[in-house]
Amino acid sequence: MSDAAATPVFELPRMPRRAADGHKGTYGQVLAVAGSRGMAGAAVLVGRGALRAGAGLVRVACPAEVQPTVAAGHPCYMTVPLRQHVDGTLGAGVAAELIELGRAANAIAIGPGLGQADDAAALVKAVLRELPRTPTVVDADGLNALAPLGDDFRDRPMPLVLTPHPGEFARLAGVATHDAVARRAELAVGFAWKTGAVVLVKGPGTVVTDGRRVYRNTTGNPGMATGGSGDVLTGVVAALLARGLSPFDAAVLGAWVHGRAGDIAAAAIGQTGLTAADLPDYLSAAFRELEARW
């Protein structure tokens, strides 16, 4: 299928106004499942992204070994230490516990820094299968767990949001990486159509599609080509899902506001010294621009 078959979207979804009488339960609870030995930072970045995108409550579930490090990454999210394998990764043995935590959440972010062990992949699949109505964004090793993806989740009542970079998209869709770059929009539309997921393929001019509609993002800059930038986006999309945006709208607005934060950060401190850990702090300014439209 060509991307010409999908309707281009130019208008941004509205960021919902915060009700005067709202409380933290009103603005959505996010469960992030992320991190492993050596990749505690991925879990921190997802959690910070979700907080700065307005989630009322954020819980970061991670292997027990990295939990103190993750907890030290921000005082405002809670952390849940989970039993880990000897190599410091999570596995299907904690699926029941995670699914219980997931039932209490309005949205789940799963994948960054989980590693590529077979049992981590089994855990990801169990969570996605057992919570079919929970809005969920899958990134990084969560995507590797599903690759190659067919129509397994085609009939999921709540469509998944998948956020691959072109390398991950190539694995997921079973295409060559150079095609995932050169024919990104066309392949993403066809893949979204086939899988029933909302697909956000990252990079300059990030493409978001549900197979029927396609949005090409206009924000962002090469300063964001630095480890962990995508992990922040995962947290942002989860917060927007928890706030009640549809999967497509959460992906579109998430891509825009994440890129805008990168642009404001680059204007303030330049592209060269920009790190992913700076991005959440500049999300506030990016969201303030959206609040100005209220």
Ligand SMILES: NC(=O)C1=CN([C@@H]2O[C@H](COP(=O)(O)OP(=O)(O)OC[C@H]3O[C@@H](n4cnc5c(N)ncnc54)[C@H](OP(=O)(O)O)[C@@H]3O)[C@@H](O)[C@H]2O)[C@@H](O)CC1
């Ligand atoms: N602080 C932490 O804890 C951090 C932890 N992190 C965690 O690390 C884990 C591994 O994630 P990952 O993305 O680094 O590895 P992987 O999936 O093998 O991708 C690399 C392959 O994809 C390709 N490729 C990528 N982008 C492309 C593009 N735009 N266009 C084209 N190609 C592109 C790339 O191509 P190449 O660079 O060779 O040209 C290469 O082949 C994961 O769990 C993540 O969450 C990180 O988030 C960092 C911070």
Ligand SMILES: Nc1ncnc2c1ncn2[C@@H]1O[C@H](COP(=O)(O)OP(=O)(O)O)[C@@H](O)[C@H]1O
């Ligand atoms: N040259 C660029 N222009 C605009 N955005 C970029 C550029 N390079 C990277 N990005 C953005 O940075 C993020 C990188 O995500 P990802 O590749 O998953 O990184 P990581 O896994 O290290 O967190 C994506 O949102 C991508 O769109």
Ligand SMILES: [Mg+2]
């Ligand atoms: Mg990534």
